Structure formats: C-alpha cells, structure tokens
Amino acid sequence: MSNLVITIDGPAASGKSTVARLLAERLGASFLDTGAMYRAVTLAAIEAGVDMSDEEKLLGVLETGEFQFVVKEGKMAVRIGGVDVTEWIRRPEVTAKARHIASSAKLREKLVRMQRQFAAGEEKIVTEGRDQGTVAFADADVKFYLTADAGERARRRLAELRARGGGEPRPSDGLGESFEQIQKAIEERDKSDEDRAVGPLRPADDAIVIDTTDLGIEEVVEKVLRCVKEKCLKRKSKMRWFRFARWCCRVFCNLFFRIQVYGRENVPDEGAFVLVGNHQSYLDPVFCGIPLERPLYFLARDSLWKNRFFGRLISSVNTIPVKQGKADLSAMRKVIGKLKEGRGVCVFPEGTRSIDGRISPFKPGFGLLCRRGEAAVVPVLIDGAFECWPRHKKIFSRGRIDVCYGKAIPAGEVANMSDRQLAELLTDTLRRMQTKSRIKHGKEPYDY
Numbered sequence: 001m002s003n004l005v006i007t008i009d010g011p012a013a014s015g016k017s018t019v020a021r022l023l024a025e026r027l028g029a030s031f032l033d034t035g036a037m038y039r040a041v042t043l044a045a046i047e048a049g050v051d052m053s054d055e056e057k058l059l060g061v062l063e064t065g066e067f068q069f070v071v072k073e074g075k076m077a078v079r080i081g082g083v084d085v086t087e088w089i090r091r092p093e094v095t096a097k098a099r100h101i102a103s104s105a106k107l108r109e110k111l112v113r114m115q116r117q118f119a120a121g122e123e124k125i126v127t128e129g130r131d132q133g134t135v136a137f138a139d140a141d142v143k144f145y146l147t148a149d150a151g152e153r154a155r156r157r158l159a160e161l162r163a164r165g166g167g168e169p170r171p172s173d174g175l176g177e178s179f180e181q182i183q184k185a186i187e188e189r190d191k192s193d194e195d196r197a198v199g200p201l202r203p204a205d206d207a208i209v210i211d212t213t214d215l216g217i218e219e220v221v222e223k224v225l226r227c228v229k230e231k232c233l234k235r236k237s238k239m240r241w242f243r244f245a246r247w248c249c250r251v252f253c254n255l256f257f258r259i260q261v262y263g264r265e266n267v268p269d270e271g272a273f274v275l276v277g278n279h280q281s282y283l284d285p286v287f288c289g290i291p292l293e294r295p296l297y298f299l300a301r302d303s304l305w306k307n308r309f310f311g312r313l314i315s316s317v318n319t320i321p322v323k324q325g326k327a328d329l330s331a332m333r334k335v336i337g338k339l340k341e342g343r344g345v346c347v348f349p350e351g352t353r354s355i356d357g358r359i360s361p362f363k364p365g366f367g368l369l370c371r372r373g374e375a376a377v378v379p380v381l382i383d384g385a386f387e388c389w390p391r392h393k394k395i396f397s398r399g400r401i402d403v404c405y406g407k408a409i410p411a412g413e414v415a416n417m418s419d420r421q422l423a424e425l426l427t428d429t430l431r432r433m434q435t436k437s438r439i440k441h442g443k444e445p446y447d448y
C-alpha cells in the first residue's frame with residue numbers, strides 16, 4: 001500500500017510530466033505517466049487496424065495486448081508484447097487518436113484499475129494525467145493541478161518537437177506544424193479533455209492549482225516540493241495525534257471496562273476491509289477500533305459536527321460526516337476512496353443503537369460501499385455494551401465488554417452478493433455470534 005500518493009493533473013503541455021518526473025526523483029518516489037497508458041492502447045489499436053469508434057474492439061486490444069509500464073532511469077518505458085514503444089507512442093497520429101480511448105468509460109475504468117494496482121505496489125508515487133486527483137486517487141495525500149495559457153503551452157510543445165526532431169520540424173515526422181496549428185490542436189485537445197462525460201479534465205476540489213505560464217520548471221518544482229513538505233508534516237502530526245487519541249481511549253477503557261478481544265487475527269493486515277458491527281452504545285466505535293493496530297475510518301451523522309469542538313475532535317480521529325435523511329454521495333465517495341486506498345472502515349448498518357440489546361436487521365446500503373471499494377467484510381460483535389450503556393441511560397456503568405471479530409468474507413465473494421444478501425448474511429452471522437457469546441458468559445441469549 002502506498003504511504004504517499006501525489007497527483008498532478010492538467011492540460012496538455014502544462015509541464016506536468018516534467019514536474020512529476022523531477023518531483024518523483026527528489027522524493028525518491030515512483031512515477032506514473034498515465035497519458036502513456038492511453039497512448040499505448042491507442043498505438044496498439046492503430047497497429048491492429050482497429051476501428052477507433054468500436055469500443056468493444058478497443059477493449060479487446062487493451063485486454064489482449066501485453067502492455068508493460070516500467071520506470072527506467074526516472075522515465076516511464078512502455079512495452080507492447082515485449083517491444084519498447086516508448087518513443088512511438090509520442091507520434092502525432094497517436095496523440096490525435098488517443099481521445100477515442102480517453103472518452104470510453106469502459107476503457108477508462110480498466111486503465112484506472114491498472115493505475116491503482118501499479119500504485120498499490122509502490123511506497124511513494126507521483127502520478128500524472130487528467131483524472132488522477134478526481135477519479136483514480138480521489139484520496140491522494142497531495143493533489144496539484146498545473147495549467148498555463150494555450151499560447152505558452154504551444155510554444156513549449158513546439159520547442160519540444162524541435163528538440164526531438166533535432167532541428168526544424170519536418171513534415172515527414174508530422175512535426176511540420178506551425179505555431180498556430182499546434183496552438184489550435186492544443187485547444188481542441190483541451191476541449192475534448194474537458195467535455196468528455198467520464199474522467200473529464202478539471203481540478204479536484206482540494207487540488208493546489210498552479211499557473212505555470214510565467215514560471216520555469218525549477219520554480220514549479222520548488223513550489224510543488226514546498227507544498228508536499230508542508231502537507232507531509234501535517235500528516236505526520238495527524239498520525240501522532242491519532243495514536244495518542246487511541247492510547248487515551250485504551251487507558252479510558254481499561255479504567256472502566258474489562259474488554260476481552262477474540263478473533264483479532266480475522267482482521268486483514270493489509271488491504272481494504274469494512275468492519276460491520278452491531279450497535280449497542282455510543283462507545284462501540286472505540287470498542288471496535290482500539291484492539292486493532294490499523295487505523296479505522298468511521299461514519300457519523302453530520303449533526304454531531306454542530307458542536308464545533310466535538311466535530312473537530314471526531315474528524316481528527318478519522319470520522320467522516322454523513323448527512324441524515326438522504327443519500328450523501330460525497331460521504332460515500334470519501335468512504336469508497338478510503339477503501340480504494342486499502343484502508344479499513346467501520347460501519348454499524350442497524351443505523352441506530354439497539355433499544356433492547358437485540359440486533360435489528362441490517363440496512364443493505366453498506367453493500368454498495370463494500371463492492372465499490374472492493375473490500376473484504378469482517379463482522380464484529382460487541383457484547384456487553386448494552387448492559388454498560390443502554391440508550392435510555394445518560395451515563396455508562398462499569399462492566400465487561402466482549403469484542404469478537406468474525407471470519408472475513410473476501411472481496412471476491414462480496415462482489416457476487418446483492419446488497420440484501422450481504423445484509424441478511426451479516427445480520428444472521430452476528431446474531432449467531434451474539435448467541436454463542438451470551439451462552440458462553442452465562443447470559444440469556446436473545447430470541448430472534
């Protein structure tokens with residue numbers, strides 16, 4: 001799992017490739033040029049003589065082609081079927097036809113998946129393209145959007161073509177375009193990138209936008225590096241705070257409760273998972289989270305943020321606000337983003353605390369999060385919290401709490417279940433775990 005993901009998006013010739021490469025070099029990070037992936041599929045399709053408007057055929061090219069993207073001497077080398085095509089994918093014909101690949105939702109989905117797989121194997125990564133901060137890595141640690149006016153970008157492209165052509169552009173290389181033609185082509189590509197329905201070019205809401213029109217590459221790299229360092233410092237102190245808060249919660253729980261934990265080994269050490277628990281008390285997120293070394297993300301109703309101090313406190317320990325009474329798409333996107341980053345999220349699908357200790361049937365909505373986040377699902381039973389802090393009591397009392405993590409359902413199995421099937425399976429699993437736990441501890445099991 002990547003510890004640091006930096007995205008750099010922007011229009012053609014905004015300087016993002018060079019900046020991304022230099023930044024990766026200085027940070028000792030990997031570098032992913034996602035434009036090269038779109039270009040490689042385009043080249044393979046041209047070579048295979050595929051009709052560029054036939055999406056299924058293009059998909060076939062992506063699925064059957066042996067594409068390899070490797071970082072070599074700080075540059076991304078591309079091979080198709082073992083042949084190095086790093087230079088070929090820069091051909092003007094490829095540049096012109098890449099929009100067919102870029103505008104297909106199915107191809108984009110597959111390419112984004114490949115990008116995430118690539119990143120998952122890297123400790124630190126700088127990735128550049130058009131949709132890296134908005135789609136592929138919506139939860140990246142630092143996001144940049146580089147831009148520059150079209151005239152300046154055309155000047156840069158012309159200089160690059162001349163340097164590559166070793167002198168004046170020659171029409172036979174496709175390099176014979178005038179400055180005006182290059183600027184027009186850049187503006188057309190901007191329009192096609194911005195207007196497409198899927199993964200359009202736009203800055204992410206939380207991206208740092210840098211206009212590079214009047215800046216040299218070094219100045220941009222310095223600026224970007226400064227922002228990354230600032231963000232990393234903040235992230236480190238956030239992590240320290242999280243660990244301290246968890247330690248405080250552990251001390252608090254040891255003072256007031258006797259917590260017994262079972263099945264901790266069922267929680268995966270790596271990769272996305274959703275911890276699905278029964279809800280008995282306000283302290284359930286604490287009971288589920290403190291036995292684990294991996295940090296968890298939680299969901300809570302947005303009204304808890306009305307008290308600004310409390311809101312900031314729970315935000316600082318990874319709690320995501322969810323709007324009540326409607327489908328909160330932004331919260332869903334955040335959760336799915338966390339899962340796609342390979343993190344753990346804890347949910348209580350009863351929607352509210354139990355009124356009598358029994359487990360009510362789970363609401364099926366969480367299934368979508370699990371599937372879209374490609375997460376394993378781990379049931380977690382909390383027993384004893386109702387006795388310590390039932391919803392009709394203002395304050396808790398001391399007592400024993402059992403936290404049992406059940407066997408994980410792998411992401412592959414979750415993918416094949418409907419929301420309802422998953423909700424029924426988990427309701428049933430947790431009720432059985434609860435009955436077993438209550439009998440074991442001499443408590444009357446609930447009737448279901």
Ligand code: DC
Binds near residue numbers: 012
């Ligand atoms: O950045 P570039 O010029 O190498 O990109 C080549 C093509 O791929 C261009 O048409 C935009 C498209 N692209 C995209 O749609 N999404 C990305 N993440 C990267 C590139």
